[in-house]
Amino acid sequence: MPLDLSKIVFSVQQGYTPREQSFWMPPPGSTGAHEVDWLMVVLLYICTFFFLLIAALLVTFAVRYRRSRVAGPQPSASHSLPLELAWSIIPLAILIVIFHFGFRGFLNIMTPPDDAYAIQVTGQKWAWMFTYPNGFVDKDLHVPVNTPVKLTMTSEDVIHSLYIPAFRIKRDALPGRYTTTWFEADRTGEFELFCTEYCGEGHSAMMARVVVHDKAEFAKWLQDAGAFIDRLPPAEAGAKLFSIQGCAQCHSVDGSGGIGPSLKNVYGTQQPLQGGSSVLADENYIRESIMDPQAQIVAGYQPVMPTYKGRLKDKEITVLIAYLKSISGAGRKELEFEAGGKKSGKEDAKP
Amino acid sequence: MSAPATDNYITHARGLRSWLFTLDHKRIALLYMMSIGAAFLLGGVMALLVRTELLTPGKTIMTANQYNNVFTLHGAIMIFLFIIPSIPAIFGNFLVPVMLGVKDLAFPRMNLASYYLYIIGALFAVAAIGHGGVDTGWTFYTPYSTTTSANVIAMTLGAFILGMSSIFTGINFIVTIHKFRPPGMTWFKMPLFLWALYATSIIQVVATPVLGITLLLLIAERITGVGFFDPNLGGDPLLFQHFFWFYSHPAVYIMILPGMGIVSEIIPVFSRKPIFGYKAIAYSSVGIALLGFLVWGHHMFVSGQSTLANMIFSFLTYFVAIPSAVKVFNWLATMYKGAISLDTPMLYALAFILLFGIGGLTGVVLGALSANVHLHDTYFVVSHFHYTMMGGTVIALLAGLHYWWPKFFGRMYSEFWGRLVCVIIFIGFNITFFTQFVMGSQGMPRRYYDYISRFTIYHQISTAGAYMLAAGFVVMAVYLAASLVRGRRAPANPWGGATLEWACASPPPHDNFASQPAAPDPYDFTGMEYDANTGEWERR
Numbered sequence: 001m002p003l004d005l006s007k008i009v010f011s012v013q014q015g016y017t018p019r020e021q022s023f024w025m026p027p028p029g030s031t032g033a034h035e036v037d038w039l040m041v042v043l044l045y046i047c048t049f050f051f052l053l054i055a056a057l058l059v060t061f062a063v064r065y066r067r068s069r070v071a072g073p074q075p076s077a078s079h080s081l082p083l084e085l086a087w088s089i090i091p092l093a094i095l096i097v098i099f100h101f102g103f104r105g106f107l108n109i110m111t112p113p114d115d116a117y118a119i120q121v122t123g124q125k126w127a128w129m130f131t132y133p134n135g136f137v138d139k140d141l142h143v144p145v146n147t148p149v150k151l152t153m154t155s156e157d158v159i160h161s162l163y164i165p166a167f168r169i170k171r172d173a174l175p176g177r178y179t180t181t182w183f184e185a186d187r188t189g190e191f192e193l194f195c196t197e198y199c200g201e202g203h204s205a206m207m208a209r210v211v212v213h214d215k216a217e218f219a220k221w222l223q224d225a226g227a228f229i230d231r232l233p234p235a236e237a238g239a240k241l242f243s244i245q246g247c248a249q250c251h252s253v254d255g256s257g258g259i260g261p262s263l264k265n266v267y268g269t270q271q272p273l274q275g276g277s278s279v280l281a282d283e284n285y286i287r288e289s290i291m292d293p294q295a296q297i298v299a300g301y302q303p304v305m306p307t308y309k310g311r312l313k314d315k316e317i318t319v320l321i322a323y324l325k326s327i328s329g330a331g332r333k334e335l336e337f338e339a340g341g342k343k344s345g346k347e348d349a350k351p
Numbered sequence: 352m353s354a355p356a357t358d359n360y361i362t363h364a365r366g367l368r369s370w371l372f373t374l375d376h377k378r379i380a381l382l383y384m385m386s387i388g389a390a391f392l393l394g395g396v397m398a399l400l401v402r403t404e405l406l407t408p409g410k411t412i413m414t415a416n417q418y419n420n421v422f423t424l425h426g427a428i429m430i431f432l433f434i435i436p437s438i439p440a441i442f443g444n445f446l447v448p449v450m451l452g453v454k455d456l457a458f459p460r461m462n463l464a465s466y467y468l469y470i471i472g473a474l475f476a477v478a479a480i481g482h483g484g485v486d487t488g489w490t491f492y493t494p495y496s497t498t499t500s501a502n503v504i505a506m507t508l509g510a511f512i513l514g515m516s517s518i519f520t521g522i523n524f525i526v527t528i529h530k531f532r533p534p535g536m537t538w539f540k541m542p543l544f545l546w547a548l549y550a551t552s553i554i555q556v557v558a559t560p561v562l563g564i565t566l567l568l569l570i571a572e573r574i575t576g577v578g579f580f581d582p583n584l585g586g587d588p589l590l591f592q593h594f595f596w597f598y599s600h601p602a603v604y605i606m607i608l609p610g611m612g613i614v615s616e617i618i619p620v621f622s623r624k625p626i627f628g629y630k631a632i633a634y635s636s637v638g639i640a641l642l643g644f645l646v647w648g649h650h651m652f653v654s655g656q657s658t659l660a661n662m663i664f665s666f667l668t669y670f671v672a673i674p675s676a677v678k679v680f681n682w683l684a685t686m687y688k689g690a691i692s693l694d695t696p697m698l699y700a701l702a703f704i705l706l707f708g709i710g711g712l713t714g715v716v717l718g719a720l721s722a723n724v725h726l727h728d729t730y731f732v733v734s735h736f737h738y739t740m741m742g743g744t745v746i747a748l749l750a751g752l753h754y755w756w757p758k759f760f761g762r763m764y765s766e767f768w769g770r771l772v773c774v775i776i777f778i779g780f781n782i783t784f785f786t787q788f789v790m791g792s793q794g795m796p797r798r799y800y801d802y803i804s805r806f807t808i809y810h811q812i813s814t815a816g817a818y819m820l821a822a823g824f825v826v827m828a829v830y831l832a833a834s835l836v837r838g839r840r841a842p843a844n845p846w847g848g849a850t851l852e853w854a855c856a857s858p859p860p861h862d863n864f865a866s867q868p869a870a871p872d873p874y875d876f877t878g879m880e881y882d883a884n885t886g887e888w889e890r891r
Contacts, residue, residue, distance in 0.1 A: 024789060025792060026793050036722055036725050043719060043722060044716070051708055054679060054683065054708045055705060057683045058683060058686070058704060058705065061683065061686040061689070062686065065686065065687075065688060066690075066693075067690045067692040070690050071690075073689050073876070074688040076624075076688045077627075078629075079629065080684075083684070087677065087680040088676070091672070095669035095672060095673075096666075098715065098719050099665055099666050099719070101719070102723070103661075103720050104721075105721030106652075106661065106720030106721045107658070110658065157498070158492075158494050159494070163794075168721075168724065168725040169725075170653045170725065171653050172653055174582070174588055174589070175582045176583070176588075194794070194796045195796070196729065196796040196797070198487075201419065201486075203798060203800070204799035204802065302500065
């Protein structure tokens with residue numbers, strides 16, 4: 001009678017997949033996590049068994065045949081073909097079975113269903129950008145629960161790798177080509193997302209949140225998220241965009257150092273440039289620094305910022321500039337003046 | 352008892368020139384030992400800096416850029432300057448001619464040239480550290496390595512030149528083993544250490560040129576802007592990874608096979624039993640060398656490589672596990688019914704079996720495709736290769752160092768301190784790296800300057816283990832140095848070995864043997880007895 005392996009595997013999967021954090025694995029958050037976890041558990045048992053076998057033989061022989069305890073070596077076979085075949089073929093058979101289940105699990109966690117919800121992912125030094133079907137871009141990954149989500153990934157610069165430990169998925173994002181991965185979150189909550197391909201100074205800061213919403217909440221979030229630029233006052237909208245676009249990964253807003261210069265009190269002041277000259281940070285300078293970052297480099301910093309040409313609309317740059325004004329002494333006066341001017345203008349228009 | 356050796360290779364000629372221009376394989380081995388020891392010290396200091404920085408999240412002692420430089424140098428120095436040359440260049444150089452009963456390697460001048468290439472390569476690496484640093488990781492992945500402002504060219508040129516040095520050593524061993532075996536020493540009567548070095552040399556000669564070409568293409572892309580790897584120039588970044596691992600996976604067997612050879616020598620001697628399954632161990636070295644060329648893609652399971660390629664590489668990876676398993680079981684079978692003495696070399700050999708066992712078994716976990724997706728580029732991988740490279744190769748090197756120390760220098764070290772430090776290193780190693788298996792499986796990515804707080808406790812345990820390891824090495828340096836001054840004079844054969852190096856004086860004379868000795872059975876210990884007065888084993 002043929003052995004029904006899949007049935008055995010199924011029962012193993014049911015029995016050995018913890019829902020909570022275990023000694024080895026973080027708490028699982030997706031259907032694919034179980035595909036990995038049961039195999040990890042089985043593999044750890046197999047490894048432990050063979051390690052204990054080796055250690056037991058080693059310790060037993062080292063104690064039992066200590067030179068002080070035995071008169072001398074006793075004769076035994078110098079080789080044994082059956083024995084050597086046994087400890088080649090039995091491990092090989094076990095390894096081929098492991099290969100089989102590893103490959104099968106891999107196909108499952110790498111092949112997205114046709115109806116998966118599609119999100120575009122762009123990696124860049126040192127932030128992730130997730131583009132939703134309606135065109136909205138966020139630095140965090142928001143997804144609906146119990147829905148297959150397919151990520152199509154690329155990179156703006158060097159190789160990055162998207163890793164969500166709770167979902168047990170990882171895939172490199174390469175410049176100049178697309179790679180895909182997918183998952184189906186099976187509970188709501190927040191999870192970690194790391195970059196796992198070394199990409200330079202900010203590699204370990206290239207983190208994001210994965211927020212799993214219930215389905216209705218996700219739809220509402222996406223609708224609200226896309227429209228904030230029109231709803232909020234410009235400086236507030238700019239602050240939100242600054243966070244969403246991941247600007248804060250490199251630029252602080254409190255004067256502390258980072259990969260790029262802090263943007264506190266930049267607007268309206270003279271900025272020292274590489275080569276000794278300086279420039280007034282006005283609207284045009286800020287716009288140029290976003291669209292063509294290599295044009296003028298602030299003294300003491302590396303030319304590492306990627307361009308946002310084609311990725312930010314004019315409206316978005318305008319609110320970013322408004323935000324930078326709001327965190328600069330000179331800029332705040334300007335904002336107040338603008339607000340005051342408009343006000344007085346309105347008053348003037350009254351009869 | 353051997354005649355008091357008035358003339359040995361160390362005292363044979365005096366003066367700096369007699370060392371710098373020596374063609375004596377034993378002196379070149381000593382030069383290598385000092386240089387490679389310095390590289391190990393430097394790489395070890397880098398490791399401690401890395402572990403210290405990771406003691407707390409965020410900045411502990413250095414900036415992100417400094418950290419990236421330090422971990423790159425730790426990897427590059429340990430791989431290219433320490434572990435690849437280590438056992439072949441030190442013990443291979445010293446022992447291949449002695450084990451064959453001849454005066455020298457086939458090409459003594461080439462041997463000296465390989466040493467100076469090593470020094471020049473090392474100087475390039477040091478120049479890279481001094482001018483701009485290197486922040487790419489030892490893997491030099493494109494397009495990061497072609498776009499960073501760091502001094503990648505000096506470092507890769509250094510690795511290129513070190514590769515030439517490695518090829519020279521390999522050619523020398525292959526020719527010597529083919530042509531210089533004494534009458535009666537057929538292939539299957541060679542010491543297994545020579546089989547291991549032979550298999551290693553084949554990989555060195557065949558695989559290293561691929562690394563050389565790859566690094567030259569990288570340099571060409573950086574200088575001329577011709578697009579091989581950078582997609583912005585029309586290149587393919589994955590091509591670099593394929594080229595790189597086509598060398599670097601076989602290279603891990605360059606690193607481990609000589610270590611296995613050492614363990615295959617030590618276990619029979621300290622068990623007083625012939626090696627179990629000589630042919631299986633010899634063939635498995637060659638099998639590992641050949642299969643090792645066919646599994647490079649298992650470093651790239653999540654890189655965007657095709658699913659078909661992933662399947663094939665995962666499948667083949669499991670086959671390369673078998674020869675290693677065969678060796679482990681054969682070593683254990685050798686101990687069966689032996690008369691085992693747990694002297695320092697044997698303790699290290701047993702530590703090797705346990706630690707390499709864990710390294711190999713966790714390789715089985717990583718080879719499973721679905722598990723690999725979760726574990727790739729986490730600390731689980733870091734720990735896996737430290738168990739094989741440090742728990743394996745470095746521990747085997749320490750086994751060899753303690754086994755052949757009396758032969759190299761003619762002095763015995765303190766057995767008490769030797770065993771104690773072996774235990775300290777074993778425990779320190781496991782504290783450092785077993786923690787990293789758990790942390791990696793929990794999701795901690797590698798090459799991270801900063802980390803989220805849930806990983807703090809693992810990092811702190813690991814760092815404590817690293818300090819313990821360092822303390823072990825410091826004590827080792829002290830008692831080994833002390834042995835040179837105050838150590839008991841070593842007899843020709845302190846352990847009861849049957850290979851030819853134990854038939855010549857400790858340290859060996861300039862010409863090794865007065866006349867060509869007959870080839871012995873390397874694992875026949877019958878009739879050998881220990882004389883407590885002389886501290887020497889003699890055959891009756």
